[in-house]
Amino acid sequence: MTSQTPKSAAPAPSPRQGGRGISEHDVWTAADTLLMAGQRPTIERIRQQLGRGSPNTVSPYLDAWFAGLGARLKGVGDGIAGVPEGVDMPVPVAHAAMNLWTLALEEGRAALAEEAAAKRAVLDARASELAADREALEQARAVLNERVTAAETAASDARQARDEAQAQARRAEALLIDAQADAVASRQALFAARDAAQALQDEHASHRASWDAERARLVERADANERRLMLELDTARESIKALQQERKQTQRQVQEAETAIATLTEAQHELRSAKALQDAVIARLREQVRTQEALAATYQSMLAAPPALAAATGRGLAPGAKRRVSGAVTPSASALRRSRRA
Numbered sequence: 001m002t003s004q005t006p007k008s009a010a011p012a013p014s015p016r017q018g019g020r021g022i023s024e025h026d027v028w029t030a031a032d033t034l035l036m037a038g039q040r041p042t043i044e045r046i047r048q049q050l051g052r053g054s055p056n057t058v059s060p061y062l063d064a065w066f067a068g069l070g071a072r073l074k075g076v077g078d079g080i081a082g083v084p085e086g087v088d089m090p091v092p093v094a095h096a097a098m099n100l101w102t103l104a105l106e107e108g109r110a111a112l113a114e115e116a117a118a119k120r121a122v123l124d125a126r127a128s129e130l131a132a133d134r135e136a137l138e139q140a141r142a143v144l145n146e147r148v149t150a151a152e153t154a155a156s157d158a159r160q161a162r163d164e165a166q167a168q169a170r171r172a173e174a175l176l177i178d179a180q181a182d183a184v185a186s187r188q189a190l191f192a193a194r195d196a197a198q199a200l201q202d203e204h205a206s207h208r209a210s211w212d213a214e215r216a217r218l219v220e221r222a223d224a225n226e227r228r229l230m231l232e233l234d235t236a237r238e239s240i241k242a243l244q245q246e247r248k249q250t251q252r253q254v255q256e257a258e259t260a261i262a263t264l265t266e267a268q269h270e271l272r273s274a275k276a277l278q279d280a281v282i283a284r285l286r287e288q289v290r291t292q293e294a295l296a297a298t299y300q301s302m303l304a305a306p307p308a309l310a311a312a313t314g315r316g317l318a319p320g321a322k323r324r325v326s327g328a329v330t331p332s333a334s335a336l337r338r339s340r341r342a
Contacts, residue, residue, distance in 0.1 A: 022050060022052060022053040022057055022058070022061075024061045024064065026050055026053075027046055027050075027053075027058055027061035027062060027065065028061070028064075028065050030046045030049040030050050031046060031062060031065045033049060034046070034049060035100060038099050040100055040103060041062060041065070042062075043055050043058045043059055043062060046058050046062060
């Protein structure tokens with residue numbers, strides 16, 4: 001179907017300029033573009049289409065576009081399904097308008113359904129509340145009946161209690177007369193007790209003054225004793241410190257003495273060993289001296305004898321005796337050398 005010229009010219013947008021360079025023509029053009037794309041023109045979609053503009057600027061231009069949309073579509077779209085007779089509009093625009101109208105109807109129906117569901121939920125809630133109120137009312141009525149019954153029972157008990165109270169009041173009146181007589185006697189006894197209590201208070205005040213003086217004296221003595229004890233404690237602490245120092249010094253001296261005793265003990269052991277060796281050497285030397293003296297006496301007797309007898313005597317000595325004589329001389333010399341080294 002070919003497009004037809006509209007019977008009446010659509011109002012053109014005025015060239016008014018908005019904020020940040022946006023004009024009414026720009027907003028209308030963006031709205032037509034969105035409508036041709038099958039989308040409903042909104043402030044956010046127009047701002048996204050233009051890439052600029054504030055909502056306060058786009059909103060009045062969009063309202064003007066919607067206000068002039070009916071006049072622009074009037075007389076357009078003859079022969080298009082769903083378009084009223086006598087309305088002539090281009091086919092794309094007519095389809096876009098019908099889609100927009102269908103979308104609006106669907107949104108309206110959804111809104112009505114949501115509103116009906118919300119109202120139904122409210123009614124259900126109210127029905128539940130009414131049922132709960134009814135149940136609470138029945139419970140309250142039962143409680144009220146119980147309270148009425150309890151009140152009637154309490155009233156009967158109260159009447160009985162009143163009768164008993166009246167009888168008790170009569171008995172109490174008689175007791176009151178007796179109590180008044182006892183009160184007179186008690187008042188007289190109270191005056192006497194008050195005088196005795198005053199005397200006791202005066203005596204107590206006197207004793208308390210003496211007790212306070214004694215306590216002050218004891219406190220002063222305790223303070224003096226505490227100061228003396230503190231001084232003695234300081235002195236004892238100083239003495240303990242001095243004793244500790246003396247103890248440390250004594251311990252050092254004991255350790256030094258123990259070390260010296262150990263050294264002396266070791267030296268005594270060495271001296272004992274040396275003395276034993278010396279005694280052995282002296283004994284051997286004495287034996288050697290005796291042997292040498294015997295040999296010397298023998299040589300002297302040999303020298304004193306005639307030469308023929310000395311030769312015979314010398315020849316008569318056995319070889320073993322000669323070796324013993326030489327051996328007796330040699331060990332004595334070696335023993336002397338060992339004693340010198342020691």
